[in-house]
Amino acid sequence: xxxxxxxxxxxxxxxxxxxxxxxxxxxxxxxxxxxxxxxxxxxxxxxxxxxxxxxxxxxxxxxxxxxxxxxxxxxxxxxxxxxxxxxxxxxxxxxxxxxxxxxxxxxxxxxxxxxxxxxxxxxxxxxxxxxxxxxxxxxxxxxxxxxxxxxxxxxxxxxxxxxxxxxxxxxxxxxxxxxxxxxxxxxxxxxxxxxxxxxxxxxxxxxxxxxxxxxxxxxxxxxxxxxxxxxxxxxxxxxxxxxxxxxxxxxxxxxxxxxxxxxxxxxxxxxxxxxxxxxxxxxxxxxxxxxxxxxxxxxxxxxxxxxxxxxxxxxxxxxxxxxxxxxxxxxxxxxxxxxxxxxxxx
Amino acid sequence: xxxxxxxxxxxxxxxxxxxxxxxxxxxxxxxxxxxxxxxxxxxxxxxxxxxxxxxxxxxxxxxxxxxxxxxxxxxxxxxxxxxxxxxxxxxxxxxxxxxxxxxxxxxxxxxxxxxxxxxxxxxxxxxxxxxxxxxxxxxxxxxxxxxxxxxxxxxxxxxxxxxxxxxxxxxxxxxxxxxxxxxxxxxxxxxxxxxxxxxxxxxxxxxxxxxxxxxxxxxxxxxxxxxxxxxxxxxxxxxxxxxxxxxxxxxxxxxxxxxxxxxxxxxxxxxxxxxxxxxxxxxxxxxxxxxxxxxxxxxxxxxxxxxxxxxxxxxxxxxxxxxxxx
Numbered sequence: 001x002x003x004x005x006x007x008x009x010x011x012x013x014x015x016x017x018x019x020x021x022x023x024x025x026x027x028x029x030x031x032x033x034x035x036x037x038x039x040x041x042x043x044x045x046x047x048x049x050x051x052x053x054x055x056x057x058x059x060x061x062x063x064x065x066x067x068x069x070x071x072x073x074x075x076x077x078x079x080x081x082x083x084x085x086x087x088x089x090x091x092x093x094x095x096x097x098x099x100x101x102x103x104x105x106x107x108x109x110x111x112x113x114x115x116x117x118x119x120x121x122x123x124x125x126x127x128x129x130x131x132x133x134x135x136x137x138x139x140x141x142x143x144x145x146x147x148x149x150x151x152x153x154x155x156x157x158x159x160x161x162x163x164x165x166x167x168x169x170x171x172x173x174x175x176x177x178x179x180x181x182x183x184x185x186x187x188x189x190x191x192x193x194x195x196x197x198x199x200x201x202x203x204x205x206x207x208x209x210x211x212x213x214x215x216x217x218x219x220x221x222x223x224x225x226x227x228x229x230x231x232x233x234x235x236x237x238x239x240x241x242x243x244x245x246x247x248x249x250x251x252x253x254x255x256x257x258x259x260x261x262x263x264x265x266x267x268x269x270x271x272x273x274x275x276x277x278x279x280x281x282x283x284x285x286x287x288x289x290x291x292x293x294x295x296x297x298x299x300x301x302x303x304x305x306x307x308x309x310x311x312x313x314x315x316x317x318x319x320x321x322x323x324x325x326x327x328x329x330x331x332x333x334x335x336x337x338x339x340x341x342x343x344x345x346x
Numbered sequence: 347x348x349x350x351x352x353x354x355x356x357x358x359x360x361x362x363x364x365x366x367x368x369x370x371x372x373x374x375x376x377x378x379x380x381x382x383x384x385x386x387x388x389x390x391x392x393x394x395x396x397x398x399x400x401x402x403x404x405x406x407x408x409x410x411x412x413x414x415x416x417x418x419x420x421x422x423x424x425x426x427x428x429x430x431x432x433x434x435x436x437x438x439x440x441x442x443x444x445x446x447x448x449x450x451x452x453x454x455x456x457x458x459x460x461x462x463x464x465x466x467x468x469x470x471x472x473x474x475x476x477x478x479x480x481x482x483x484x485x486x487x488x489x490x491x492x493x494x495x496x497x498x499x500x501x502x503x504x505x506x507x508x509x510x511x512x513x514x515x516x517x518x519x520x521x522x523x524x525x526x527x528x529x530x531x532x533x534x535x536x537x538x539x540x541x542x543x544x545x546x547x548x549x550x551x552x553x554x555x556x557x558x559x560x561x562x563x564x565x566x567x568x569x570x571x572x573x574x575x576x577x578x579x580x581x582x583x584x585x586x587x588x589x590x591x592x593x594x595x596x597x598x599x600x601x602x603x604x605x606x607x608x609x610x611x612x613x614x615x616x617x618x619x620x621x622x623x624x625x626x627x628x629x630x631x632x633x634x635x636x637x638x639x640x641x642x643x644x645x646x647x648x649x650x651x652x653x654x655x656x657x658x659x660x661x662x663x664x665x666x667x668x669x670x671x672x
């Protein structure tokens with residue numbers, strides 16, 4: 001695969017948080033929240049990032065935007081905002097970009113947060129919230145700004161007269177729309193959507209998911225869609241990456257992942273998802289115990305203590321990411337030998 | 347024979363801003379040894395219904411306006427709404443014969459007592475065992491819910507346990523007195539899917555072992571499909587559809603139920619564009635005068651705006667409250 005298809009290419013990304021103890025605040029351990037993550041996102045596609053709590057998916061998303069400083073690694077990004085005159089884009093490493101450039105880079109990449117209640121300032125009107133990025137980046141002022149805000153609100157299905165209202169006057173779904181409008185204000189290329197629908201009621205979830213799909217079509221957006229709900233991720237993603245304890249264990253095209261899983265964790269995760277059909281018979285693979293602590297992860301493959309297929313090698317050696325063909329990546333010693341159970345379609 | 351029959355239950359809250367009719371005329375029954383799923387979005391009154399059965403509605407501002415909650419045991423019938431919620435009789439039932447587990451195991455366990463202490467409290471109170479025997483029973487219960495090394499874990503505090511383990515401890519506490527009814531209010535919503543699968547499996551096994559009925563409250567149609575025998579769908583304090591589980595999923599009658607089914611993505615179906623329910627749940631202070639779902643309903647008729655549809659039996663055991671079927 002040639003790399004020029006990719007809007008974003010993450011290589012060996014790591015984020016370790018030190019654990020400090022004692023009077024001297026000495027570092028006694030490291031939480032490996034993101035541990036050697038490789039992924040790439042093509043322009044206009046949606047990459048789903050799925051995992052259980054503590055798997056490091058949120059930290060990955062935020063480190064990519066450099067809202068969290070990475071410990072090491074490369075985040076190559078094709079920036080429009082930084083492109084010089086006569087150029088369409090320029091390649092830049094977000095991980096090492098100087099502060100000055102970072103501000104301009106923010107125009108290219110935005111985030112939508114999970115909690116629509118705490119991510120909007122309750123003292124600002126909707127107009128001020130959505131228009132703030134335009135002021136910060138000196139894009140539009142006065143009347144021009146107002147008409148841009150009106151446009152943005154219309155594109156997320158809100159009315160112009162909502163501008164003068166405050167966040168508390170809106171329901172959860174509407175607030176999430178305001179957050180999306182704010183993210184769209186700077187006409188970004190990449191949007192990191194961090195659990196954008198998990199705080200919403202089911203009937204509202206569908207409204208927001210459809211809107212995100214429509215906006216992607218309209219504005220040619222690229223999404224990194226972070227979620228714990230496999231059904232939602234399957235619905236919206238072109239490709240899916242599965243994370244476990246700070247590492248990506250499997251990454252491939254959505255259909256392929258659900259039809260031919262190549263990692264035992266993916267298999268177990270899929271079998272645990274409740275299916276809204278009383279006649280659907282699943283053989284649940286019940287994982288023993290909990291996700292181990294990322295401070296003190298198991299040796300070798302992090303999943304081996306809970307894996308029903310684990311062999312001796314899994315305990316000793318950490319598996320590396322391998323392409324099993326057609327861009328289907330799995331991090332499992334036994335990926336070729338196992339025939340894992342797919343999701344049975346109805 | 348039903349274990350619990352709720353008849354025309356109305357629980358209102360009198361607040362400074364007006365009256366909230368959180369539960370407004372709800373009827374259902376839970377059969378012995380069966381699981382009843384109660385499904386609805388936030389604000390539909392599913393939790394208030396459960397708290398009304400438990401006698402845990404705070405009075406004031408809350409009040410059970412009308413209705414009966416008939417509890418059948420040993421051939422006798424007790425109307426729980428007639429009992430004093432703080433009285434001796436209710437206290438002998440609550441936590442003993444009817445027990446409840448909550449959504450957030452961290453906030454519903456007391457952080458300053460060990461889990462053993464909290465489980466033993468119920469056992470000592472209701473079963474009149476001595477402390478030593480109660481401790482033995484508590485260890486047995488922790489073992490039954492699959493907590494490893496229970497004799498050690500019993501002396502740990504809630505913060506020392508993971509989310510899944512805490513929920514197991516809550517279940518152990520609720521089941522420690524062999525209740526005939528277990529009310530579970532979103533018991534797995536705060537848990538990861540793999541842990542959720544463990545807890546659901548556990549609840550199904552325990553229901554059989556302990557011969558209990560379960561009232562399972564959730565917004566998750568996937569979870570209900572695998573757990574419930576019967577389902578009621580609630581919207582704005584009323585039941586809009588009730589039936590045995592298969593009919594609800596394969597032949598939903600009420601436009602709201604149909605809307606819910608079309609708006610959830612499923613892992614087991616090919617991708618289709620979701621059909622959301624338009625609009626939002628109305629403000630509880632400004633409930634529509636007719637059918638609560640009318641403002642969002644794609645099939646609404648003229649009559650829906652003014653008259654509340656009654657719950658009607660369309661086929662044996664399948665009820666819906668909708669004017670389309672009159």
